[in-house]
Amino acid sequence: MPNTNIIQAQNFSTFMLAGNAVFTVTNATTGNHFTFKVKRGYADRNPTWYVKVKSKSPKWVHLGTISGFKFRPNEIMKEKRNIEVTAFAWLFKQRRQLARFPTVKIYHEGGCARCGRTLTLPESIECGFGKTCAKLLDVEYGGPLYASAQ
Numbered sequence: 001m002p003n004t005n006i007i008q009a010q011n012f013s014t015f016m017l018a019g020n021a022v023f024t025v026t027n028a029t030t031g032n033h034f035t036f037k038v039k040r041g042y043a044d045r046n047p048t049w050y051v052k053v054k055s056k057s058p059k060w061v062h063l064g065t066i067s068g069f070k071f072r073p074n075e076i077m078k079e080k081r082n083i084e085v086t087a088f089a090w091l092f093k094q095r096r097q098l099a100r101f102p103t104v105k106i107y108h109e110g111g112c113a114r115c116g117r118t119l120t121l122p123e124s125i126e127c128g129f130g131k132t133c134a135k136l137l138d139v140e141y142g143g144p145l146y147a148s149a150q
């Protein structure tokens with residue numbers, strides 16, 4: 001049985017930018033793992049996403065923003081040549097083609113990627129979205145979801 005908390009590579013872009021995505025990335029090649037939170041701001045036009053990370057510290061640390069579909073790391077983190085900045089920049093760049101990197105796995109943390117509510121139904125846990133949100137984002141609900149092109 002597949003691990004149901006793993007986000008399918010082809011759906012990652014939709015998942016990541018859905019509004020309230022919290023996910024852990026593991027890379028079997030490097031042994032690294034990071035937990036990111038990508039939260040969308042309220043503006044409908046020119047939206048901004050706020051990126052936070054949790055890795056060595058148990059607290060969320062602000063990592064940067066995404067606007068105009070570009071990731072802009074927070075200056076302090078950038079100056080430190082922070083590994084989390086490098087990891088997130090890579091992930092954002094590769095978000096539509098993660099299938100090319102089979103050692104990279106994305107696990108959701110039990111909340112709907114769009115609204116952030118706790119997922120309780122097996123179908124929701126399997127796809128990483130609640131039923132209503134899956135419909136709104138035009139992704140297949142239950143089982144591996146096949147998102148519309150983002």
Ligand SMILES: [Zn+2]
Pocket residue numbers: 112113114115116117129130132133134
């Ligand atoms: Zn939802």
